[in-house]
Amino acid sequence: MGLRLTLATLLATAALGASVLTQSAPVVRGLNGSWENYPVRGDGFGSGVPPKVAVAVPAPVPEPPLKPPFLDEWRATQARNAELTKKGLPPVSTGMACMPEGMPAMMQGTFPMEILETPGQVTIIQEAYNQVRRVHLDAPAIAPQDAEPRFAGHSTGRWDGNTLVVETVGVKESVRFRNTPHSMRMRIVERLRLVNDEILENQITVDDPEYLAKPWSWTWMYKRWPGYRIEEYVCDDNRYFEDPALRYQRLRVN
Amino acid sequence: MRFRRATRLVATPFAIGVLFVSSLQAHHSFAPYEPNVQIKLSGMVTNFKWGNPHVYLELDAVDAKSGDKRHWLVECASTSILNRVGWRFNLLKPGDQVTVIVSPLRNGEPAALLKQIVLADGTKYSNGAAAGRSTIE
Numbered sequence: 308m309g310l311r312l313t314l315a316t317l318l319a320t321a322a323l324g325a326s327v328l329t330q331s332a333p334v335v336r337g338l339n340g341s342w343e344n345y346p347v348r349g350d351g352f353g354s355g356v357p358p359k360v361a362v363a364v365p366a367p368v369p370e371p372p373l374k375p376p377f378l379d380e381w382r383a384t385q386a387r388n389a390e391l392t393k394k395g396l397p398p399v400s401t402g403m404a405c406m407p408e409g410m411p412a413m414m415q416g417t418f419p420m421e422i423l424e425t426p427g428q429v430t431i432i433q434e435a436y437n438q439v440r441r442v443h444l445d446a447p448a449i450a451p452q453d454a455e456p457r458f459a460g461h462s463t464g465r466w467d468g469n470t471l472v473v474e475t476v477g478v479k480e481s482v483r484f485r486n487t488p489h490s491m492r493m494r495i496v497e498r499l500r501l502v503n504d505e506i507l508e509n510q511i512t513v514d515d516p517e518y519l520a521k522p523w524s525w526t527w528m529y530k531r532w533p534g535y536r537i538e539e540y541v542c543d544d545n546r547y548f549e550d551p552a553l554r555y556q557r558l559r560v561n
Numbered sequence: 562m563r564f565r566r567a568t569r570l571v572a573t574p575f576a577i578g579v580l581f582v583s584s585l586q587a588h589h590s591f592a593p594y595e596p597n598v599q600i601k602l603s604g605m606v607t608n609f610k611w612g613n614p615h616v617y618l619e620l621d622a623v624d625a626k627s628g629d630k631r632h633w634l635v636e637c638a639s640t641s642i643l644n645r646v647g648w649r650f651n652l653l654k655p656g657d658q659v660t661v662i663v664s665p666l667r668n669g670e671p672a673a674l675l676k677q678i679v680l681a682d683g684t685k686y687s688n689g690a691a692a693g694r695s696t697i698e
Contacts, residue, residue, distance in 0.1 A: 547589045558672055
């Protein structure tokens, strides 16, 4: 009898412990569901339905504050790419080779995204290229030199009141947001917060002591898209190739 | 009045192109296609490939203006864009008769970017915002 009681007490304590562990994990803060880029765009890109309450549209992403030699190169590349595109000879791009956008571009990806809040983790899925980011909550930050290079990098996060602060390191050097070079010392900090029930704001700051003269900051926004189901996007039928002589994109006609 | 309308027809696809330039870069550019030329082709579907980065349609079709019959490769948008503007993976099959309004490649090869497709029953579908609107009937 006494043994049985002890066992029961032990089991009850274990169950209580497990439940306490689960409950002590961060609670859902309202990010769950599908989101489209804001301002909204219809005609295939999003719902095209404006929010109930008008929210000011964020300013465009500014020019990267690259250090002088890199900034000159970047401006020259942008000018050359624009000129080639105007002539109908678009320069080669990673997207043409079915490569995912990676961080931070995937946070304003081509298509809608889904956010899933589960205990200890926030998962962000961008429809284009089936891109996935896992933000590990309350996990120790990873030192850039210890982070295996990845397209989405390695993200850790914490709730600061109602703001989810996410730090990302370990983005592959080949991932070039807006043709901007970066080193493995690049660090991206995002501050995500709900402006209201429909609009999510993401204040992004990129820092890279090797390439940037100062932090590069901008804001992206998303509108909730209730009921939208993220689709599959596997880039398995690429018909574009790089013209070997002129280094521009060409379509394989037949 | 007529002049003003013509200007608007040219300006609208241009504005759309500028607006969505960042999205186009995500996959690949539509710059190899004529930016301001649209033609109408009518004929038979020989292949319909539902996939990404883009959906492709092959046609044995006649150019409404020149009367030339050629085998065309027609580039459509991504599967999810097309789903969101009303297409389905099984919308077309070989043997279907369709009429398309497209912008051909600038280099003269028989490939084109879809602007609008009209099925045999008269149903019209766009190719989403990134591809631009049809400016001819």
